[in-house]
Amino acid sequence: MKKNILVAPLNWGLGHATRCIPIIKALEENNFNPVIASDGVALALLKKEFPHLVSVELPPYDISYAEKGKNFKWKLLAQMPKMFKAVYNERKIVNQIIEKHAIDGIISDNRLGVYSQKIPSIFMTHQLNVLSGNTSWFTTKIHSKFISKFNQCWVPDSDSDSNLTGKLGHLKKPLKNVTYIGPLSRFEKRRRKKVFDLMVILSGPEPQRTFLEQKIIKELDSYTGNVVFIKGVVQEKQTSHTQNHITYYNFMNSEQLENTFNQSEKVLCRSGYTTVMDLAKLGKKAFFIPTPGQYEQEYLAEKYKMEGIAPCCNQEEFTIDQLLTIENYNGLENFSTEINWNYLFRLF
Incomplete structure (x- = not known):
């Protein structure tokens, strides 16, 4: 029987959901059965992309954003108690999802509460350093503590000097459970007439x-x-x-x-x-x-x-x-190599 893998991107814009698309496709190609979990526009987008897959709704973080950029950080920090409550609610619901859908593994894209000690759990992020100005040390420390609860942390970038994330995805003192999987994209470069x-x-x-x-x-x-x-x-x-x-x-x-x-x-x-x-x-x-x-x-x-x-x-x-x-300017260049999905999915 195919193993059921829960894929749960954060609902923050569309980026977390869209970069999970190649992961979901790779799971299907490697004989796994993905189950989608998110909320809001992220869930709506993935349901349109994969209407044949089971999807479940997670509690929203329900974060409101400042109208002025200078207030962005402070408004987010003020809502941290609400965010931690959402993470706690996630933890309870994830246990129910695991039991109901017979989940064998988890891939969480920046959803801090979507993990389990009973099954292999992977956290994906490009931010090992969580930049927040003069509070970066604090936000990074909290983030690292959550990451440590997962079996692995995937960073969609290269660990070489030629990389896309810079200091965002590369700590001076690396975390023990980090694996650099290479940049992710759902697209292919094709010859097309300019329109x-x-x-x-x-x-x-x-x-x-x-x-x-x-x-x-x-x-x-x-x-x-x-x-x-x-x-x-x-x-x-x-x-x-x-x-x-x-x-x-x-x-x-x-x-x-x-x-x-x-x-x-x-x-x-x-x-x-x-x-x-x-x-x-x-x-x-x-x-x-x-x-x-x-x-x-x-x-x-x-x-x-x-x-x-x-x-x-x-x-x-x-x-x-x-x-x-x-x-x-030179534009962006593709330096990625083919991702070894069979190696990455070995945890399951």
């Missing part, structure tokens, strides 16, 4: 996603090239419309996104790590606008700018003419 001069793709927590959408739409009034604009709003039905030189979509599935990426010359997006891995796999040139107050995205955007890979700016300062600077 769009610019692809805009949004994700991340509200209200900042909406703020950026509104700003970019206003700026695109003076842009002359063909644009495809994916808002990153997962709804029951896909919608699209074309206005002047811009084609809008509320969301796309993986196959549509892969095709659109390959048809687009340049990409304007957040500097979320899942997006970065996709761009690297496809060898794309991009302009990054990090989510205000998210130290992780701000760090990655500045890292790639300093390395001559991609330009960036903060949300308030963005103007459409800054896209011209993309030509001065």
Whole structure:
């Protein structure tokens, strides 16, 4: 009989869910039966991608986000008691899920309470260093304590000097249970005729996603090239419309996104790590606008700018003419090797 593996991504934008797509596919290809667990848009997206799989809803972390970037960290820290309560609720529900669905193993993407001492449990994250300004030591220590409860910690990056995460995914004193599995992407680079001069793709927590959408739409009034604009709003039905030189979509599935990426010359997006891995796999040139107050995205955007890979700016300062600077940068390159799923799944 096939072993049942619970795959549980955090519902924070769409990145955690989308990078679980290649893992879910690999589980199926290696004769496992994935069971999906999440909440909100993350769960909705995975149910659309894998309608044939069993899915269960986990309690939401129900975190609200600051409207101003400078308040982002402090609002999150103030909600830590609520988050720990959600983690505690996760622990109780996970035990019920294990029993009801005969779960044999767990892969948790940043869901701190989705593990069990009874079955092999894997935690996936690209943030071993959890950056939060002058409180980074504290947030990193708490995160490491949770990671230690899992049998393994997968980091979707390389452990060589040529890597994507920098200090985010590489501690000076490595944790004992960490395995670097290589960058993850659900996409493949394919030869396609150019259709769009610019692809805009949004994700991340509200209200900042909406703020950026509104700003970019206003700026695109003076842009002359063909644009495809994916808002990153997962709804029951896909919608699209074309206005002047811009084609809008509320969301796309993986196959549509892969095709659109390959048809687009340049990409304007957040500097979320899942997006970065996709761009690297496809060898794309991009302009990054990090989510205000998210130290992780701000760090990655500045890292790639300093390395001559991609330009960036903060949300308030963005103007459409800054896209011209993309030509001065090298773009992201794919340095990943084929992932040995058979080796990684040996724990199960």
